[in-house]
Amino acid sequence: MADIDARIQAEIEANPVMLYMKGTPMFPQCGFSARVIQILTHMGVPFNSANVLEDDELREGIKTFSQWPTIPQLYVKGEFVGGCDIITEMFQQGELETLLTESGVELKTKA
Numbered sequence: 001m002a003d004i005d006a007r008i009q010a011e012i013e014a015n016p017v018m019l020y021m022k023g024t025p026m027f028p029q030c031g032f033s034a035r036v037i038q039i040l041t042h043m044g045v046p047f048n049s050a051n052v053l054e055d056d057e058l059r060e061g062i063k064t065f066s067q068w069p070t071i072p073q074l075y076v077k078g079e080f081v082g083g084c085d086i087i088t089e090m091f092q093q094g095e096l097e098t099l100l101t102e103s104g105v106e107l108k109t110k111a
Helices: 004-012 031-043 057-067 084-092 095-102
Strands: 017-021 050-053 071-075 081-083
Touching: 004 050, 004 057, 017 031, 031 095, 081 084, 084 095
Parallel strands: 017 050
Antiparallel strands: 017 071, 071 081
16 A cells, blocks of 8 residues: 555645546546536646546555545645535635635636
8 A cells, every 4th residue: 555655645746736536537437526627627727637447556545545435536735625525615615716826726717
């Protein structure tokens, strides 16, 4: 498990916004992952993602790493933010934008 923890730690440190999800941003494999992608895309958030369906060790390892039982999982500047319900609520209340901007994540403006 140490190897997967090290991999996850490296990914969340290297990517200001990192999403562990089922599927890919272009082809999400569950509604919850699709919802988080929709929110991030709508907000113009630059992010990286990892498809847990391609790697069973990652799929189980991310749950242990965060001590959170479900996927997707969003990390901002190395900190676990939450899953779909939390991200949705934060977005609706304006808290997600505040968190991102205060963390130094530059949102892409829509033309």
